[in-house]
Amino acid sequence: MKSIIRAASPRLIGIAHGKLKGNNVAFLINRNFVHSYSTSTKPLATNFAKNMVSYDYPEARKDETIEEDFHGTKVKDVYRWLEDPDAAETQAYVDAQNKISQPFLENCEQWQKINTKLTKLWNYPKYGIPAKHGDFYYFHKNSGLQNQSVLYQQETLSSEPKVFLDPNALSADGTIALSQTSFSDDGKYFAYGLSESGSDWIKIKTRDVATCKDFDEVLEKVKFSSIAWTKDNKGFFYGRYPDQAGKTDGSETQQNENQKLYYHRIGEPQEKDVLCAEFPEQPSWRIGSGVTDCGKYVILSIVKDCRDNILYYADLEKAGEIKSKLEIHEIITKFESDYDVITNTGSKIFLRTNKNAPNYRVICIDLENPAEENWTTLIPEHEKDVLDSVMCVDGNKLLLEYIRDVKSVLQAHSLETGELIRKFDIDIGTIGSISGEKKYSEIFYSFTSFLTPGKIYRFDFAKPNEEPTLFREIKLNLEGFNSNDYKVEQKFYPSKDGTKVPMFIIRKNKETVEPRPCLLYGYGGFNISIQPSFGIVGLMFIDTFDGVLAYPNIRGGGEYGEKWHNSGRLLNKQNVFDDFQASAEYLIENNYTSKDRIVIQGGSNGGLLVGACINQRPDLFAAAVAQVGVMDMLRFHKFTIGHAWCSDYGNPSEKEHFDNLLKYSPLHNVHTPKDANEEYPSTLIQTADHDDRVSPLHSLKFAAALQEAVKKSDIQKKPILLRVYSKAGHGAGKPTTKRIEEATDILTFMYKSLNVDTINL
Structure with missing residues (x-):
């Protein structure tokens, strides 16, 4: 259920260089265009590196x-019209921006050379870990x-897939x-969710494994939902939203509210699905569900933000055939901590929690x-290491993954006593994913690092004296x-306040350190760790520019548990920006790079990071890439799932949080440069x-404000570009062709923006 808890956080999926754990622009309605935009080719006054050419920005x-009163402070919102994605004026603005940014990036020989090299590097087989369901193994x-990756089936690990x-x-x-998959307990049926154009909305289909044919029904209006099969293999629980006015294709901006829990029976149309639970008095609640290993209970995990959940349960044996709402009972009733259900033994359920x-x-x-005074601790909190995930395997064993100084540790404990059973020998790096079930003794886990594309290991608890074996290694072509x-x-x-912050630095193996082009990537939020x-x-950046990669594990993330998260959220959010800026200063002071060679990059909440930092310390960076960022901190909570982010950012409707948000909101802190x-x-x-996680309006408004500000300055010589991609969303499910195109744009932009004295193409 952890994935449901984290699902709505503004994290960028599939684009970040580091591993994000917790838990990709055409508009549709044409109207008369009422404003003209200049697309003249007059170059701006000059000293862009590599003879860069820019254009007049759209007016x-x-x-x-448009003015709002926030607790006595009046704030103008002059670009609010850009919040309407369907307006012809918005479409024209997007087109005008792309007519500047796209030629700037693509109309040079370096773009094609970078694209050719990147495509060659990208072209190697990539495997997911095997997982057993019924009579077959499956892997991507x-x-x-x-x-898109293909889902394969095989009878044995050595048979032909x-x-x-x-x-x-x-x-x-x-x-x-293919954004979601779930097999019935016996492996005979398969439910899967499909996403279009990168939207968070999915359509669930079901398939008969024996015939490999789909049933007729298609489940729609689904977002942020689990697929939880009942153990009789007749159907599953899922969450769906009610019909809403307008579109639900990912290009809309309406808030997501009033999710309800339904039960679907295989082979029946969606209109026959049974409403099992709803909370009409709490429209922002999202309902995750999971059926316990014994099949007797369904556990409801409910969130309203991006942290802290409450739990209910229903007795499915008492309910019998599911024909109406379930009788649900309270387990946890206060939103004050995270609770991830692991497994159960009878009426006793085991949970991972930060309570x-x-x-x-x-x-x-x-x-x-279930009263709190009756809870017992099976495995105590570790003094330093963060317990990142737990799963039950081989009947009575718990597989625990810890984060120790940002690196993975894997070990097994007894479900009965909590005692340590074995430690797994893990290199310095990250456990990418684990597959296993309580009914099987066999597990698979993957390992990755900055220099290891991937290794997949197999271990069988039925043979405890044997060591894990390397099942498959992913290698570059x-x-x-x-x-x-x-x-x-x-x-x-050291950060600004003296806090010690870890940072990974990756470069070519040389005896001496000398200033090189440096890509500095950050996130810093929502208890998400970058491992x-x-x-x-990243490899392309190092190889092509003889560059340096740097990944600071700034506060707001989960690398050191909830304390690290809390020290970078709400009123402590400035710590995140301070940590990031301090990492750049460290890299410069220690000769890894120089101000004219450093580029910062971040996506989603990391886009906010980039936007805030170029406002606060524009002198510190040569270039910046802000991807699908949260830029309007006074209105983020009004669109799609943005209200869930108040747990990290605070609610602008509360004066204390408004005052804090206004201090760093990228949109509201844009300045006109008055000196170098x-x-x-x-x-x-x-x-x-089609980004319905962080609506494009954030980027459109921020770009408009930046371009308006710099046009008034004789100091500003460097370009401010907005690139809007079509048929793409927040990152998940982005096709390889679009990922390579976007990465080529970024690397070309870096080449044209940094002091690069080496290029290997």
């Missing part, structure tokens, strides 16, 4: 009549450049993605007597790649038309 209309594979579901056959351009344990612990609650040619360091640097993982774009230290770095703002 975005300013509506001075991408042969190299397929737009066959295609079970190929999403590439569902759309010519690869923009339909009175910032680094998390495993507890046991008896459903027949690249002659001459040798991980020994690169160096990975972890440094701890080491392999990224082709105030000149904005070269800035690329990226968004997409």
